Amino acid sequence: xxxxSTLRSPRTLLALLVAVAIVVAALLVxxxxxxxGGGSVDDAGEFYSGIxxxxxxxxxxxxxVTVYLYEDFQCPFCGKFSREMFPDLVDDYVRDGDVKLxxxxxxxLGPDSVTAARAALAAGEQNHxxxxxxxxxxxxxxxxxxxxxxxxxxxLAEDTPGLDVQKWEDQRAGNSFTKExxxxxxxxxxAGVNSTxxxxxxxxxxxxxxxxxxxxxxxxxxxxxxxxx
Amino acid sequence: MAPKVRVRRRYTAPRTVLLVxxxxxxxxxxxxxxxxxxxxxxxxxxxxxxxxxxxxxRYASVLGIPVALLGLIAYxxxxxxxxxxxxxxxxxxxxxxxxxxxxxxxxxxxxxFVIGALCQWCLASAAIMLAAxxxxxxxxxxxxxxx
Numbered sequence: 001x002x003x004x005s006t007l008r009s010p011r012t013l014l015a016l017l018v019a020v021a022i023v024v025a026a027l028l029v030x031x032x033x034x035x036x037g038g039g040s041v042d043d044a045g046e047f048y049s050g051i052x053x054x055x056x057x058x059x060x061x062x063x064x065v066t067v068y069l070y071e072d073f074q075c076p077f078c079g080k081f082s083r084e085m086f087p088d089l090v091d092d093y094v095r096d097g098d099v100k101l102x103x104x105x106x107x108x109l110g111p112d113s114v115t116a117a118r119a120a121l122a123a124g125e126q127n128h129x130x131x132x133x134x135x136x137x138x139x140x141x142x143x144x145x146x147x148x149x150x151x152x153x154x155x156l157a158e159d160t161p162g163l164d165v166q167k168w169e170d171q172r173a174g175n176s177f178t179k180e181x182x183x184x185x186x187x188x189x190x191a192g193v194n195s196t197x198x199x200x201x202x203x204x205x206x207x208x209x210x211x212x213x214x215x216x217x218x219x220x221x222x223x224x225x226x227x228x229x
Numbered sequence: 230m231a232p233k234v235r236v237r238r239r240y241t242a243p244r245t246v247l248l249v250x251x252x253x254x255x256x257x258x259x260x261x262x263x264x265x266x267x268x269x270x271x272x273x274x275x276x277x278x279x280x281x282x283x284x285x286x287r288y289a290s291v292l293g294i295p296v297a298l299l300g301l302i303a304y305x306x307x308x309x310x311x312x313x314x315x316x317x318x319x320x321x322x323x324x325x326x327x328x329x330x331x332x333x334x335x336x337x338x339x340x341x342f343v344i345g346a347l348c349q350w351c352l353a354s355a356a357i358m359l360a361a362x363x364x365x366x367x368x369x370x371x372x373x374x375x376x
Contacts (some may be wrong), residue, residue: 010369010372011374014323014372014373017320021328021331024328025328025331025335028328029332031291031292032291034295209367
């Protein structure tokens with residue numbers, strides 16, 4: 001009788017209820033920290049935080065060395081470069097202001113390359129080109145398999161931290177970025193770029209070009225060479 | 230022998246206020262859920278970028294479920310709790326509003342210190358949830374006093 005009334009006491013029930021509430025809330029907090037659609041999306045926000053972005057340029061304006069990246073969003077090697085070497089390039093050189101990166105977005109592999117490039121350039125109008133392009137490469141599908149759909153691009157826009165998706169849609173609809181894409185084509189021709197990814201390094205010590213990228217050390221030595229110091 | 234206290238009326242003052250708050254919260258979270266799925270930017274005073282930033286942050290979903298939808302479920306549960314008789318409803322209301330307040334506190338912390346942007350709708354919801362917790366606690370007082 002006594003035991004039964006203790007169990008049914010409102011105080012016991014309330015204490016139990018508070019404990020359950022704390023456990024449920026803690027579980028929600030843990031799940032919220034884990035969430036975000038996997039590692040890649042988490043990185044896009046945190047990875048670029050603190051690095052200046054201006055259109056298709058990433059890094060400090062007065063960085064001594066500039067690296068021009070000629071890439072096509074559908075090119076598998078560009079995807080591999082973006083996933084495997086690009087993070088180190090940013091961490092080792094861009095974050096502390098030694099190097100700035102300029103993306104020279106090419107779109108020559110097929111119509112989907114053009115669509116993807118336009119979407120990224122539209123994100124660039126809001127200075128979110130880089131996280132958006134990272135997401136494009138992280139979620140890269142097979143070349144010309146038709147994976148670059150409006151839903152796909154919109155999903156990436158929604159996953160791009162800080163991007164105003166509605167504004168991005170408007171910019172994408174209002175500008176086909178033909179002029180920008182043509183300008184890159186011209187620059188690529190002038191620089192003799194005929195494959196992607198091609199990296200062109202310019203600095204006080206001169207100029208270097210990598211068109212057969214196999215190793216991160218190639219990038220380090222090219223930067224050291226053009227840095228001149 | 231002490232008289233046994235029972236909550237005889239379904240709608241005591243705190244529970245009536247709780248119901249009103251739950252309806253308000255439902256409207257806000259329904260609106261935010263709708264903007265989430267329709268891909269729209271919530272109407273926000275000022276530049277409106279705060280709501281966009283918060284809603285597009287990685288914390289806007291838990292296991293793929295939008296936080297706004299979680300809010301909608303919680304407020305729906307609160308409305309349901311006020312419709313239940315006696316202790317069960319009171320305990321359910323207290324449980325939901327306590328979880329809701331704790332989680333809202335965490336979300337507000339994220340807005341201020343991690344995301345660095347404030348969303349007025351989310352703050353309004355957090356305030357409503359806190360007020361709901363106060364009402365649910367007041368509604369539960371007679372149960373405590375009864376012993």
